[in-house]
Amino acid sequence: MQAELVRLLVHRGSFTVTSETRRQAVDIRPQVEEAVLAAGVRNGLLLANCLHTTCAVIIADSAGESIGSIVRLMRSVIDENQAYRHNDLRWSDCERGNATAHLRASLLGHGVMIGIADGALALEAAQSILLTEWDGPRSRTVDVQVLGV
Amino acid sequence: MQAELVRLLVHRGSFTVTSETRRQAVDIRPQVEEAVLAAGVRNGLLLANCLHTTCAVIIADSAGESIGSIVRLMRSVIDENQAYRHNDLRWSDCERGNATAHLRASLLGHGVMIGIADGALALEAAQSILLTEWDGPRSRTVDVQVLGV
Amino acid sequence: MQAELVRLLVHRGSFTVTSETRRQAVDIRPQVEEAVLAAGVRNGLLLANCLHTTCAVIIADSAGESIGSIVRLMRSVIDENQAYRHNDLRWSDCERGNATAHLRASLLGHGVMIGIADGALALEAAQSILLTEWDGPRSRTVDVQVLGV
Numbered sequence A, B, C: 001m002q003a004e005l006v007r008l009l010v011h012r013g014s015f016t017v018t019s020e021t022r023r024q025a026v027d028i029r030p031q032v033e034e035a036v037l038a039a040g041v042r043n044g045l046l047l048a049n050c051l052h053t054t055c056a057v058i059i060a061d062s063a064g065e066s067i068g069s070i071v072r073l074m075r076s077v078i079d080e081n082q083a084y085r086h087n088d089l090r091w092s093d094c095e096r097g098n099a100t101a102h103l104r105a106s107l108l109g110h111g112v113m114i115g116i117a118d119g120a121l122a123l124e125a126a127q128s129i130l131l132t133e134w135d136g137p138r139s140r141t142v143d144v145q146v147l148g149v
Helices: A029-039 A062-078 A091-096 A099-108 B029-039 B063-076 B091-098 B097-107 C029-039 C063-076 C092-097 C097-110
Strands: A008-020 A022-026 A045-051 A057-061 A111-117 A127-133 A138-149 B008-019 B024-027 B044-050 B055-061 B111-117 B127-133 B140-146 C010-020 C024-027 C044-050 C054-063 C111-117 C127-133 C139-148
Touching: A008 A022, A008 A029, A008 A045, A008 B055, A022 A062, A029 A045, A029 A111, A029 A127, A029 C063, A045 A057, A057 A099, A057 A111, A057 B111, A057 C139, A062 A099, A062 B097, A091 A127, A099 A127, A099 B097, A099 C063, A111 A138, A111 B008, A111 B044, A127 A138, A127 B008, A138 C063, A138 C092, A138 C127, B008 B029, B008 C024, B008 C044, B008 C111, B024 B044, B024 B063, B024 B097, B024 C054, B029 B044, B029 B127, B029 B140, B044 B055, B044 C029, B055 B111, B055 C097, B063 B127, B063 C097, B097 B127, B111 B140, B111 C044, B111 C111, B111 C139, B127 B140, B140 C111, C010 C029, C024 C063, C044 C054, C054 C097, C054 C111, C063 C127, C097 C127, C111 C139
Parallel strands: none
Antiparallel strands: A008 A138, A022 A127, A045 A111, A045 A138, A057 A127, B008 B140, B024 B127, B044 B111, B044 B140, B055 B127, C010 C139, C024 C127, C044 C111, C044 C139, C054 C127
């Protein structure tokens, strides 16, 4: 559909997100869209990933109810009553520690790839980009790498 | 194998998949391979992702039995008896609604990155690309973005 | 930071990892870092994925305890007492077979995308790249594709 040869642009940027509670999902699509504009890339690929091991970046429905559901789901899938060991702590300590946070982050994934088409993210309106926090409140860095023309 | 730049190709295409039941996994590797041919890219990267929040794209074993297993797995992991709330509906309504579909899609991921080498997908024969449908039957759009030389 | 095109580099390499037990997580970040050096790419994107359907590549905390936790988690999430069918075997055979391995690999994902910035992986020190083995011991091939300048 499109085959250009022009100028390859490689752009890297980052932004900070501050979570306010232990477990939270924050919609970062606006910040990622800003990064696309800053890169000046019209067509290409974008990687948004978090530089931490206890949060994750996913694409999900943007409705507030869905965000709450993801938090509930991960609490169910990564059972806090299971003895996932971390630093030889038992569960009660683990949950105060962050073994379950590591597991939730690994299962959801550290980042997402998104296409860039005609200067915009190749996503539908309902697709939010969520930073899911599992060990907050904290300040988190999201890295955005853009490659394209 | 290393290639200097001659011509960077950026190609975007899409195709439609129609699911026939509520939950289904459809092998879309043939359509993705066609997109590689259409792009004319010999070496590079490809992103295949679905522009929806209740289906997912994954790489998995192509055997029919495995596809059935993934459906069973997700029904087990995202427990339909759990009260994942969506629009204030209770479970029985949720399952008729699509809260569980959103969760299953988020956990599996919206898309996959695949290398392109010598004009073909850098995948083994057993690795299928599956569109996993969690809220069908529906018509789904898969977006394919290719970057390379 | 934004760089115009000088020379686009497309590099593909691969390396082998030999797992020693049935279920294991192996830190492959050193080998991936070598691939970045071999590619000679200073800024761009990297895809590391395994060419198999019963292992997965993820980014996770590098502590040994965490690796053990991931194995425990996946044994919990993909319940070995569930009858995930594969080749018409019952559970006891499945676990000796590899149906659960396929499911664990699909849920974790076949590969990861990582940014390359100033000649290094755009990851924090705590972020390891793990090959998670679910049907070992085996020899596994990891494919590394690099695109950038």
